Amino acid sequence: MSAIATTKPNIIERFFARHRGPLLVSPAILVLVAMNIFPLFWSFGLSFYKYRANRQAEPVFVWFDNYIKILSDPVVWSRFQTTAIFVAVSVLLQLIVGFLLAVLFEKQFPGRRVLLMLVLTPMMLSFVAVGAFFRYYYEPTFGLLSQAIKAITGEPFIVLQSPIGAIGAIIFADVWMWSPFVMLLVLAGLVSVPKHLYEAAEIDRVSWWRRFRTITFPYIRGLLLLAVLFRTIETFKLFDAVFLITEGGPGTSTETIAVYVYRVAFQYFRTSESAALGYILLFVVVVLTNLYLFFVQRRAKET
Amino acid sequence: MATLHLEGLVKRYGQISALNGVDLEVGDGEFFALLGPSAAGKTTTLRAIAGLEKLDAGRIYLDGEDITEVPVRRRNMAMVFQSFALYPHLSTYNNLAYPLREAGLSRREIAKRVQEAAELLRIKHTLKRKPASLSGGEQQRLAIGRAIIRQPRLFLLDEPLTNLDAKLRHAMRAEFKRLHRELGATMIFATPDQLEALSMGQRIAILRDGQIVQTGTADELYLGPCDEFVAQLVGDPPMNLVAGTLRRDARGARLELPFAAIDTAALHNRLESFQPGTEFLLGIRPHDLRLAGDDRRGLMFNAKIRLAEPQGDITILDLEANGAALRLVVAEIEGAKRNPGETIGLAFEPARTRLFMKESGLALG
Structure with missing residues (x-):
C-alpha cells in the first residue's frame, strides 16, 4: 500500500508538496491576522459606530460623529497638551543626556566597558519593572528620594504631590530609561568619524566648536534624527511609566493621551470613541514617521 | 620659512619601534625628501614633526627653538596627508577657508585668499563642490591648497603623489617644484618612490627601519651610496651587485668576480688594506654597463640574455654572466636586435664602480 502511495501520491500529498512554503508560514499569518490585523480593521470600523462594550445596545452607524466629538472635546486637547509637554521635555533631555554620555564613552578610560554595560541596563529592563522601581523610589514615607531629602531638611518629600513634581518625576524615569538608547546611536556616529579629520583640524588650528559643527x-x-523620531513616537505613546508611577495624577495633571485612551476604553467604556481616538493617534505617528523619511531622503539626495 | 633640526627621535608602538633615533637637519627654504620603503618611519617622522605623535625620546627644534612639547596647533605647520583628509561635508571653498576661520580675518580677506589659492592650484571651477565629486588630482590639489592658504612655518607632505595615477603624478612633480619656488617655503615630503625623491628633493634623507641611513643631494646618493641598501634603493633599475673575492698571489692582487677578475689597481687600490679572501660586492650601475664595442675599452666579459624588458625608448636586458645576475640599459633600437638566449659581449669601467663589504653592506671609500 505504502509503496503505491509513494509512487503515486494522492491529491492531498500533491497539494502539500506544491504549496509547502505558503503552508509553513500560514500559522504565523493566521495568528497575525487574528490578533493584529483583524482587530485593527475591526476597531477602524468600530470608530464609525456608536457602541459601548458594557451595554447590550446594538451598534449604530454614526459616520464621523466620534471623531467630531473627540476633536471638539477640550479634555482631549488638554491631554494632548500634557503629552506634548512630556514629548518636548523628555526627548530633549534624552538627547542631551544621551549625547553627553556618548561623548564620554567615545574616549577610552579604565572601567569603560563595565560602566557602559551599567549605563545600558535601564534600556533593557521591562517597563513594568522600571515603573515599579520608580514608584517605590518616589514613595513619600520610605522611598529613597524622600528619605534622602528628609535626612537634610527633616521633612518628608512628596514629589508626586504637585503637578510639576509629578511631571518631573515621570520625565526623570523616562529619561533615565531611554537616554542610553540615544547614546548608542550617537556613539555609533562619533566613532565613525575618521581620525585623520581630527588631526587635520588640529593642524588647521580650528576651534573645538567649529570642529564639532563641521566635522x-x-x-x-542622521543618527540623531533617527533618535529624535524613535523617541518622539515612543514618548508620544507614553503609558506605562505614567500608569505605574502616578496613574495620571495628581488630578489629571500627568494623564497623557495614551493613558486617556485607556481610560475611555476600559474605565468609561466609550468603546467606539476610544477606537476613533486610537486612530487619531495612529495618524499623528504616521505623519511623524513620514516627516522623518522625508528628511532622510532629502539628505540622501544631498550627499 | 624655517630651519628644522631633529635630534634622536624615538617612537615605539608597544614592541615595535617606528623611529630608532632619527637625526635630521633641514635648511631654510629647502625642499627636502624623506625616501624609504614602507614602514621605514617616514610618516611617523612627519607626524612627529607636526606634533601628532608623542615621542618616546628625542628633541625637535624649529628655528633653534625646542618645540618638542609644543602642542600641534601652536607649531604653525601645514600638512598634506596621504589620504588627503579633506573635510567631506564642506565644499572646496570651505575646505580651503577652514584654516583661516579662526585667524581673525575679515570675510573679504578670506574670500580673496581662497580665490588666490584656487587660482594657483587651478581648482577654481570646483569651489562649490564637495570633495567626493572631485577627481583625484583635484582632491590632491585641494589638500595642498588647504596647506598653503595660510603661511605656515613648515610644510609637511606625506606621500602627496602616491594616490594619483602615473600621468598625473608626473605633472604634479613639476607642479610641486613650481609651488616650492613660488612660495619659497621649507617643505619636507615623504615618498617611497626614488624617482620622486630624486627629481623633487633638493636634498634627500634615506630612512630604513626608523633610522636615517644617508642624507645628500640626488647626485651624492646616486654616485656615492653609503651602503648596499641605498645603492639598491636609489636608481632605476637598481644597481647591479656582484659578489667577488679578493685574491693576492704571484699574478698580483685582484678582485675575482664570477665572470672576470679586476686588478686592484683598476679599482684605485681601494682594496689594499684587506686580507686575501675577503668578500666584497661590486656595484655597477646598469647605465655604466655597455655593449662591448670595437674600441676594446674597459673590462670586457660575456653574458647571456635571459629577458628583455622594452620600456619605450629604452630596453632593460636581464643578463646572466657565469651565475651572476646583471641588468643593462640599452637604447630601444639596440634592444630590439637582441633575443633571449643570445650571448653578448659587455664592458664597464672598473673606476666607475662602487665597492661594498659583503658582510656589513657598507661602502668603501
Whole structure:
C-alpha cells in the first residue's frame, strides 16, 4: 500500500508538496491576522459606530460623529497638551543626556566597558519593572528620594504631590530609561568619524566648536534624527511609566493621551470613541514617521 | 620659512619601534625628501614633526627653538596627508577657508585668499563642490591648497603623489617644484618612490627601519651610496651587485668576480688594506654597463640574455654572466636586435664602480 502511495501520491500529498512554503508560514499569518490585523480593521470600523462594550445596545452607524466629538472635546486637547509637554521635555533631555554620555564613552578610560554595560541596563529592563522601581523610589514615607531629602531638611518629600513634581518625576524615569538608547546611536556616529579629520583640524588650528559643527556633527546628524523620531513616537505613546508611577495624577495633571485612551476604553467604556481616538493617534505617528523619511531622503539626495 | 633640526627621535608602538633615533637637519627654504620603503618611519617622522605623535625620546627644534612639547596647533605647520583628509561635508571653498576661520580675518580677506589659492592650484571651477565629486588630482590639489592658504612655518607632505595615477603624478612633480619656488617655503615630503625623491628633493634623507641611513643631494646618493641598501634603493633599475673575492698571489692582487677578475689597481687600490679572501660586492650601475664595442675599452666579459624588458625608448636586458645576475640599459633600437638566449659581449669601467663589504653592506671609500 505504502509503496503505491509513494509512487503515486494522492491529491492531498500533491497539494502539500506544491504549496509547502505558503503552508509553513500560514500559522504565523493566521495568528497575525487574528490578533493584529483583524482587530485593527475591526476597531477602524468600530470608530464609525456608536457602541459601548458594557451595554447590550446594538451598534449604530454614526459616520464621523466620534471623531467630531473627540476633536471638539477640550479634555482631549488638554491631554494632548500634557503629552506634548512630556514629548518636548523628555526627548530633549534624552538627547542631551544621551549625547553627553556618548561623548564620554567615545574616549577610552579604565572601567569603560563595565560602566557602559551599567549605563545600558535601564534600556533593557521591562517597563513594568522600571515603573515599579520608580514608584517605590518616589514613595513619600520610605522611598529613597524622600528619605534622602528628609535626612537634610527633616521633612518628608512628596514629589508626586504637585503637578510639576509629578511631571518631573515621570520625565526623570523616562529619561533615565531611554537616554542610553540615544547614546548608542550617537556613539555609533562619533566613532565613525575618521581620525585623520581630527588631526587635520588640529593642524588647521580650528576651534573645538567649529570642529564639532563641521566635522563631527555631519556624521551624527542622521543618527540623531533617527533618535529624535524613535523617541518622539515612543514618548508620544507614553503609558506605562505614567500608569505605574502616578496613574495620571495628581488630578489629571500627568494623564497623557495614551493613558486617556485607556481610560475611555476600559474605565468609561466609550468603546467606539476610544477606537476613533486610537486612530487619531495612529495618524499623528504616521505623519511623524513620514516627516522623518522625508528628511532622510532629502539628505540622501544631498550627499 | 624655517630651519628644522631633529635630534634622536624615538617612537615605539608597544614592541615595535617606528623611529630608532632619527637625526635630521633641514635648511631654510629647502625642499627636502624623506625616501624609504614602507614602514621605514617616514610618516611617523612627519607626524612627529607636526606634533601628532608623542615621542618616546628625542628633541625637535624649529628655528633653534625646542618645540618638542609644543602642542600641534601652536607649531604653525601645514600638512598634506596621504589620504588627503579633506573635510567631506564642506565644499572646496570651505575646505580651503577652514584654516583661516579662526585667524581673525575679515570675510573679504578670506574670500580673496581662497580665490588666490584656487587660482594657483587651478581648482577654481570646483569651489562649490564637495570633495567626493572631485577627481583625484583635484582632491590632491585641494589638500595642498588647504596647506598653503595660510603661511605656515613648515610644510609637511606625506606621500602627496602616491594616490594619483602615473600621468598625473608626473605633472604634479613639476607642479610641486613650481609651488616650492613660488612660495619659497621649507617643505619636507615623504615618498617611497626614488624617482620622486630624486627629481623633487633638493636634498634627500634615506630612512630604513626608523633610522636615517644617508642624507645628500640626488647626485651624492646616486654616485656615492653609503651602503648596499641605498645603492639598491636609489636608481632605476637598481644597481647591479656582484659578489667577488679578493685574491693576492704571484699574478698580483685582484678582485675575482664570477665572470672576470679586476686588478686592484683598476679599482684605485681601494682594496689594499684587506686580507686575501675577503668578500666584497661590486656595484655597477646598469647605465655604466655597455655593449662591448670595437674600441676594446674597459673590462670586457660575456653574458647571456635571459629577458628583455622594452620600456619605450629604452630596453632593460636581464643578463646572466657565469651565475651572476646583471641588468643593462640599452637604447630601444639596440634592444630590439637582441633575443633571449643570445650571448653578448659587455664592458664597464672598473673606476666607475662602487665597492661594498659583503658582510656589513657598507661602502668603501
